[in-house]
Amino acid sequence: MKTMTFRRVLSAIVIIFSISLLFACAGEPPKAADNQPPTVIDKMTLKVLFDYNKATLTKSDIDELDKAIVFVKKYPGSHIILEGHTDSLGTDKYNLELSQKRAEAVRQHLIQAGAVAEGKISATGFGSAKPVAPNKTNEGKDNPEGRAQNRRVEIMIMSD
Numbered sequence: 083m084k085t086m087t088f089r090r091v092l093s094a095i096v097i098i099f100s101i102s103l104l105f106a107c108a109g110e111p112p113k114a115a116d117n118q119p120p121t122v123i124d125k126m127t128l129k130v131l132f133d134y135n136k137a138t139l140t141k142s143d144i145d146e147l148d149k150a151i152v153f154v155k156k157y158p159g160s161h162i163i164l165e166g167h168t169d170s171l172g173t174d175k176y177n178l179e180l181s182q183k184r185a186e187a188v189r190q191h192l193i194q195a196g197a198v199a200e201g202k203i204s205a206t207g208f209g210s211a212k213p214v215a216p217n218k219t220n221e222g223k224d225n226p227e228g229r230a231q232n233r234r235v236e237i238m239i240m241s242d
Contacts, residue, residue, distance in 0.1 A: 120161065120240040126153045127214075128188065132233040134171070137183035139191060150188070150237060151197040157239045162198055164189050164205040165236045169229035170217040174209055182207030188235045 128150055130143045139147065154162060166185030168177040185205035193200050210217070215228035 120242065122238045123160075123241050124153075124157065124239040126150065126237045128235045128237065130188065130235055131230050132184055134169070134229075134233070135180070137166075137180060137187050139187050147188070147191055147195075150192065151195050153237060154192055154197040154239075160202070161240045161242065162192075162203040163238045163240055164203065165212075165238065166205065166207040167212055167214075167232055167234050167236070168210050169232040170210040170213070171229065172210075177209035178207050180207070181209050184233070185235050188237075 126149075129146050130139065132138070164185040166181035166183070166188075168181045168184070170177075172180070182205065185207055189203050189205040192198050192203060210232065213228075213232045214234070215231040216225050217229050217232065219225050
């Protein structure tokens with residue numbers, strides 16, 4: 083009899099704890115398990131198609147940057163990683179520096195817009211290492227449309 087009562091009480095405690103934990107976590111981004119590296123919980127590719135050899139945000143980018151602000155604000159308190167990318171023209175060293183400047187331009191815009199705290203967002207350049215489109219056609223000719231798609235910044239929301 084005592085064992086049955088104890089099990090019922092224990093079951094009730096587990097259920098109450100589970101429900102309270104569910105409500106406590108509602109609206110918060112998922113957390114990484116202990117000792118696990120942070121993982122990407124959401125991602126957005128900005129269609130800020132930088133001009134060749136440039137890291138400057140322009141007035142024509144405002145709509146896309148506004149989408150980025152809304153996206154980032156959905157995850158208050160989360161760490162955000164920005165990845166800058168270039169096309170394949172230029173040296174690896176130059177493209178790495180340019181992609182860093184592109185990611186940093188978006189980082190500064192998001193901070194200035196109040197979308198994220200300065201300590202919660204980082205920017206990294208990858209140069210031409212991660213293309214999303216071919217820089218050359220199958221015939222080996224220049225592919226300006228593909229190169230334009232590769233000049234981009236990606237936003238990643240990370241688990242804690």
